[in-house]
Amino acid sequence: MIGSGIKRGTAELAVLSVLQDAPLHGYELARRIEQQTNGALRFTLAALYPMLYRMEQQRWIRGTWETSANGRRRRCYRLTPAGKKKLSPLQREWAELFRALQRLTKVAHA
Amino acid sequence: MIGSGIKRGTAELAVLSVLQDAPLHGYELARRIEQQTNGALRFTLAALYPMLYRMEQQRWIRGTWETSANGRRRRCYRLTPAGKKKLSPLQREWAELFRALQRLTKVAHA
DNA sequence: GTTTCATATATAAGATTCTTATATGTAAGG
DNA sequence: CCTTACATATAAGAATCTTATATATGAAAC
Numbered sequence: 001m002i003g004s005g006i007k008r009g010t011a012e013l014a015v016l017s018v019l020q021d022a023p024l025h026g027y028e029l030a031r032r033i034e035q036q037t038n039g040a041l042r043f044t045l046a047a048l049y050p051m052l053y054r055m056e057q058q059r060w061i062r063g064t065w066e067t068s069a070n071g072r073r074r075r076c077y078r079l080t081p082a083g084k085k086k087l088s089p090l091q092r093e094w095a096e097l098f099r100a101l102q103r104l105t106k107v108a109h110a
Numbered sequence: 111m112i113g114s115g116i117k118r119g120t121a122e123l124a125v126l127s128v129l130q131d132a133p134l135h136g137y138e139l140a141r142r143i144e145q146q147t148n149g150a151l152r153f154t155l156a157a158l159y160p161m162l163y164r165m166e167q168q169r170w171i172r173g174t175w176e177t178s179a180n181g182r183r184r185r186c187y188r189l190t191p192a193g194k195k196k197l198s199p200l201q202r203e204w205a206e207l208f209r210a211l212q213r214l215t216k217v218a219h220a
Numbered sequence: 221g222t223t224t225c226a227t228a229t230a231t232a233a234g235a236t237t238c239t240t241a242t243a244t245g246t247a248a249g250g
Numbered sequence: 251c252c253t254t255a256c257a258t259a260t261a262a263g264a265a266t267c268t269t270a271t272a273t274a275t276g277a278a279a280c
Binding site: 025026027028045046049050068070072074 | 226227228229230231
């Protein structure tokens with residue numbers, strides 16, 4: 001059955017998905033999520049940073065401090081093997097949730 | 111853009127969808143949601159009742175006390191016109207969220 | 221030069237929501 | 251009687267989200 005966390009877990013799927021591609025820091029992560037969804041999905045940074053902490057504690061991502069060319073320090077997150085492994089079941093869970101909701105509205109319509 | 115409430119609003123869509131069909135009381139609502147999604151979606155009653163309160167305060171549903179044939183009192187909820195009107199945009203929002211998440215994982219895959 | 225915007229991370233306070241556990245009570249079946 | 255199904259409700263604590271704020275650099279504009 002669909003985990004209860006799923007109701008809140010939009011961000012996790014989004015973050016893991018985007019990190020599949022390349023390691024990124026928080027600010028850029030937020031921007032990419034917004035861009036790649038045409039603005040449909042948007043996370044405030046105040047919500048995003050604590051999320052990244054949580055995901056790091058769960059070992060899905062790992063952050064390292066880096067200094068960019070322009071001298072700014074930033075925390076660069078990359079997917080861990082565990083995070084990679086988490087991704088496909090998460091995707092499946094979301095798909096299942098969506099199908100369940102569709103079924104509900106359809107059954108009700110009928 | 112997708113409202114932030116959407117991340118939590120699974121229940122709302124589910125409840126409104128099921129109530130489209132017929133007025134129902136909480137306990138039965140929970141059962142139908144579970145049945146109609148083949149167990150994929152399940153809400154505990156302790157989570158459901160406060161939700162129904164909230165939805166009633168928002169005027170999406172209206173509850174009336176009824177006494178069933180077997181003498182049990184129960185609160186029967188039915189969709190209000192406002193709730194009906196809320197339903198299709200909510201569905202659209204969810205579809206958009208899903209498309210956005212799919213886009214994210216696909217873009218990342220490419 | 222100084223104001224402003226984009227970059228970048230972080231935390232606090234308050235509100236909301238979720239989970240787990242518990243309370244209450246009826247009815248039916250064994 | 252005892253258990254299962256029905257039916258609603260609340261409390262306590264955990265988790266989460268929102269809004270606001272703090273800090274600091276680099277670049278561009280004026």
